[in-house]
Amino acid sequence: MPARNILFLLFAGTVLFIGCSQAVENADKKAPDFSLQDINNNTIALSNYEGEVIILNFFATWCAPCRIEIPDFIELANEYSDRDFAIIGISLDRGNIDTVRDFVDKYNINYPILFDDGIVSNTYGPIHSIPTTFIIDKKGNIVQTIIGSRRKDFFEDVIKPLL
Numbered sequence: 123m124p125a126r127n128i129l130f131l132l133f134a135g136t137v138l139f140i141g142c143s144q145a146v147e148n149a150d151k152k153a154p155d156f157s158l159q160d161i162n163n164n165t166i167a168l169s170n171y172e173g174e175v176i177i178l179n180f181f182a183t184w185c186a187p188c189r190i191e192i193p194d195f196i197e198l199a200n201e202y203s204d205r206d207f208a209i210i211g212i213s214l215d216r217g218n219i220d221t222v223r224d225f226v227d228k229y230n231i232n233y234p235i236l237f238d239d240g241i242v243s244n245t246y247g248p249i250h251s252i253p254t255t256f257i258i259d260k261k262g263n264i265v266q267t268i269i270g271s272r273r274k275d276f277f278e279d280v281i282k283p284l285l
Contacts, residue, residue, distance in 0.1 A: 158236035176258040187271035194274035
């Protein structure tokens, strides 16, 4: 393959990667409240977390970048649980609820996992790419929208000033 073609492929791949991963600062848009069922059939509302900094993560069990973030979310939930901080996962999986329950068990997820009803994801989006994560401040404002997977240190840099 000629060097020019290789350079083009590298450039195109870089553009695709950057285009699929972005963080957008929001102008303090109020996070819409919702109520959804969790994996134990309990109803959880966003308003239950009033006064807390929230990482609201839309994901799916089959999404590789989503799975990469989960160990970091588990660590963040452990490290910041005593500081008015919460992580909420919203599964966009369709079909068998047991698949999501098994996923939660396999990864030892220690934060609430809710099932999207189609309305919530449209209210927050619509969500076109996953993972999509919203950072919500203590006043209930969306301060950042993150499309694509990020590492723990990125999320820490965003949430620490809000705590």
